[in-house]
Amino acid sequence: MILSHKYRFIFIKTHKTAGTSVEIALSKYCGPKDVITVINPEDEDIRRELGYPGPQNYLKPFGRYNKRDWWCLIHRRERAIWFRNHIWASTVRKRVGEEVWGSYYKFCFERNPWDKTLSWYFYASARGNEDRPLERFIEEGGAKEFSDMKAYCGKDGLLVDRVCRYENIEGEMKEFAERVGLPEVPALPRAKGSFRKNRKPLAEVLAPDMRDRIARDLSREVEFFGYTFEEAAAQQRTARAEASKP
Secondary structure (H helix, E strand, C coil), rough: EEEEECCEEEEEEEECHHHHHHHHCCCCCCCCCCEEECCHHHHHHHHHHCCCCCCCCEEEHHHHCCCHHHHHHHCCCCCCCCCCCCCCCHHHHHCCCCCHHHHCCEEEEEEHHHHHHHHHHEEEEEECCCCCCCHHHHHHHHHHHCCCCCHHHCCCCCCCCEEEEHHHHHHHHHHHHHCCCCCCCCCCCCCCCCCCCCCCHHHHHHHHHHHHHHHCCCCHHHHHHHCCCHHHHHHHHHHHHHHHHC
């Protein structure tokens, strides 16, 4: 999560949507009063090597401490966290107040359910958190665990100003930079991109029954954004073709 007072924007981080890369890139433009939340140590190394500011202003102010917070501070030497990496928009809204929330540009990214599910599965498998075969993982509703709509939606609908499409991330970042007045389009570093070993086309990895199960488990996203498997597969082919050009 990034909160920039200088450029008046709030970035809500979702899962498996290049969120860490975006977060690192946006850190470059943060001043001393802006909020930058903690990411994984290996990703902090990338941010440090680039010379960008690291985690700051994410701890809970002492004036808001409750009895448990003080107990943890005194007995465990632990500061309470106020802003976390994958914090929900509804929580950020409460903590920054309506004046900031209403006047700052708020955005996040979303990804088609089929590609997102595969990305989650291979990431979890590589880290030793998932040992089921892919087909069983999907059959048992594994895709349900990774819905992010609760991160950027409330009971009355969207809480952010824009849900950007992961599939058009470069174009989205260009539009965002122009919208908030950044001096350039942020350059996205590659973070967490080495976990997915199976790079075959979606149609080859996901059998029809697997595709249908993912669509049912993430039906809210499919309906809200109008995702189709055919479009997702076509976008993947286009992206690969572009990436293979000299």
